Amino acid sequence: MRTRFAPSPTGSLHIGGLRTALFAWLIAKQTKGTFVLRIEDTDQAREVVGATQVIIRTLELSGIPPDEGVMFDTTGEIVEKGEYGPYHQSKRLPLYRKYVDELLENGHAYHCFCTSERLDAMRKKQQELRLAPMYDRQCINLPKDETAKRIAAGEKHVIRMKIPREETVTYDDVIYGPLSFKGHTIDDQVLLKSDGFPTYHLAHVVDDHFMKTDMVIRGEEWLSSLPKHLLLFRAFGWDTPKYAHVPLLLNKDRTKLSKRQGDVAAEHYLTKGYLPEALLNFLVLLGWNPGTEQEIFTLTELISIFSLERVHKSGAVFDLEKLDWLQGQWMRRIPVEEFAARIRPLVTEKYTAAGTDPDFLKRAALIQERITFFPEAPEMLGYFYESPSPTMALIASPKQKIEPAQVPTIIDFLKTQLGIVPDDNWNRDSIVAAIEQALPASGFKKGQVLWPLRVMLTGREYSPGAYEVAELLGKSETMKRLAVALS
RNA sequence: GGCCCCAUCGUCUAAUGGUUAGGACAGCGGGUUUUCAAUCCGUUAACGGGAGUUCAAUUCUCCCUGGGGCUGCCA
Numbered sequence A: 001m002r003t004r005f006a007p008s009p010t011g012s013l014h015i016g017g018l019r020t021a022l023f024a025w026l027i028a029k030q031t032k033g034t035f036v037l038r039i040e041d042t043d044q045a046r047e048v049v050g051a052t053q054v055i056i057r058t059l060e061l062s063g064i065p066p067d068e069g070v071m072f073d074t075t076g077e078i079v080e081k082g083e084y085g086p087y088h089q090s091k092r093l094p095l096y097r098k099y100v101d102e103l104l105e106n107g108h109a110y111h112c113f114c115t116s117e118r119l120d121a122m123r124k125k126q127q128e129l130r131l132a133p134m135y136d137r138q139c140i141n142l143p144k145d146e147t148a149k150r151i152a153a154g155e156k157h158v159i160r161m162k163i164p165r166e167e168t169v170t171y172d173d174v175i176y177g178p179l180s181f182k183g184h185t186i187d188d189q190v191l192l193k194s195d196g197f198p199t200y201h202l203a204h205v206v207d208d209h210f211m212k213t214d215m216v217i218r219g220e221e222w223l224s225s226l227p228k229h230l231l232l233f234r235a236f237g238w239d240t241p242k243y244a245h246v247p248l249l250l251n252k253d254r255t256k257l258s259k260r261q262g263d264v265a266a267e268h269y270l271t272k273g274y275l276p277e278a279l280l281n282f283l284v285l286l287g288w289n290p291g292t293e294q295e296i297f298t299l300t301e302l303i304s305i306f307s308l309e310r311v312h313k314s315g316a317v318f319d320l321e322k323l324d325w326l327q328g329q330w331m332r333r334i335p336v337e338e339f340a341a342r343i344r345p346l347v348t349e350k351y352t353a354a355g356t357d358p359d360f361l362k363r364a365a366l367i368q369e370r371i372t373f374f375p376e377a378p379e380m381l382g383y384f385y386e387s388p389s390p391t392m393a394l395i396a397s398p399k400q401k402i403e404p405a406q407v408p409t410i411i412d413f414l415k416t417q418l419g420i421v422p423d424d425n426w427n428r429d430s431i432v433a434a435i436e437q438a439l440p441a442s443g444f445k446k447g448q449v450l451w452p453l454r455v456m457l458t459g460r461e462y463s464p465g466a467y468e469v470a471e472l473l474g475k476s477e478t479m480k481r482l483a484v485a486l487s
Numbered sequence B: 001g002g003c004c005c006c007a008u009c010g011u012c013u014a015a016u017g018g019u020u021a022g023g024a025c026a027g028c029g030g031g032u033u034u035u036c037a038a039u040c041c042g043u044u045a046a047c048g049g050g051a052g053u054u055c056a057a058u059u060c061u062c063c064c065u066g067g068g069g070c071u072g073c074c075a
Helices: A014-028 A051-062 A093-107 A116-128 A144-152 A200-212 A221-236 A266-272 A274-285 A299-305 A323-332 A336-350 A352-356 A360-368 A374-385 A406-419 A428-442 A448-457 A466-473 A475-484
Strands: A001-005 A035-037 A069-072 A078-081 A111-113 A159-160 A168-173 A176-183 A190-192 A216-221 A244-245
Touching: A001 A014, A001 A216, A001 A448, A014 A035, A014 A051, A014 A216, A014 A244, A014 A266, A014 A274, A014 A299, A035 A051, A035 A374, A051 A078, A051 A266, A051 A274, A093 A111, A093 A159, A093 A190, A093 A200, A093 A221, A111 A144, A159 A221, A168 A221, A168 A244, A176 A221, A190 A200, A200 A221, A200 A448, A216 A221, A221 A244, A274 A299, A274 A323, A323 A336, A336 A360, A336 A374, A352 A374, A360 A374, A360 A466, A374 A466, A406 A428, A406 A448, A406 A475, A428 A448, A428 A466, A448 A466, A466 A475
Parallel strands: A001 A035, A035 A069, A216 A244
Antiparallel strands: A069 A078, A111 A159, A159 A190, A168 A176
């Protein structure tokens, strides 16, 4: 099946857009079809420079790049690939013009010279009379010669669609099921703007016809425009694609997910350190479920089990809590070598020594099960690359039942016990043995010696275990840190 | 206001004409543990309301209520 994602380059890729793209990508992949990226740049005023790059990059980073349409070449330049282009709507103007002319000839569309001032006034009046704001068709029966004359005189105009008002348009949406719309409630939509650009409605129908889209997967906000699109396909005499409208992503207050209430830019989550696997896993679960109790899915698994039939109709609140959990799950699934490779540049940026550290993999392994985001790594590994400054306040922990007065004794105990571990046998097991064998006679509890040891070695309130840190630090460094004076 | 759509724990969701209405996240309690995290166990918490159909309705129908989307020469 050929599916497509068709965003406007008006800013970064919306997180809801990424979910829609994911659904479309999954359908294309599971049918061994093609996922097309088309850029809907028909609103010159709202276009943002660089937005197309961001959109493509976000899809790529997420792991769902387009197969056809707008994409990057090997050098990172935006190119178009495929036989149904161009894939930027701004490059298809003659095509839209041609088909809107056809509509004009067949009586499915008409010229409209109304000014926006008149339209505003009209709507205002309609609102006051509690009527549906709709174009009043003032220009629908303009004589041909008058129309021609006004156009020739350079008068600004648009082309509107003529809706058959007596009809009821019905459709069976892949997700929403049977839908029906009464013709007299549908507005005579503008198809071609006065600047010669098409509106979404015209461009969508023409493009998805010529690009041979089998299924249009888009957000639910398009549901009420659907009859216009259906009518256009019919007016052109073209087959209608299947439509699957997907439920919206919502703010906490259940309004349509918007910028004001949080970050809606998909790349924000990626740059913040969320794994694409976690992000897509989270998004796919918003509105869809596999019918089993499985919650963690790779993209490959999703390709085989995803289905639009199991997407339901109500909107889903975009609540990050579960994303954080999924992030943790995915972080822990990364092979440790890969994990180390990912964080190494980040850690090296702050601590040059990490770049040549032969034990980096072991240190990375220590934090993998407790880290949430890659950027936390430098902070979490800092004590391996710079000497900590432990304080008495931190060591004398009431929770561990440690009195300040006991601290020197405890540290002496640690020095003595660790001192007897042979240099060539410095490993976790022998460190454990050296300390725990002497524990009963010392009168200290485990926590009373291990908490101070950990703090002396790391200077931190939280960190991986004392034994593991000591092992990786090596004997001489461990002994050195135990000898540091407390502040 | 008009049109269209939707409605199960706080959130994401499952299931069913007869069930103790299931799971996950979060919350809470506990185990493990030198801290934090991770992990394990337990636990709080939902069918919006009213009619109708039926022996039986959370499930089917209708109405209401609530929520959302659209209502641009935006997409």
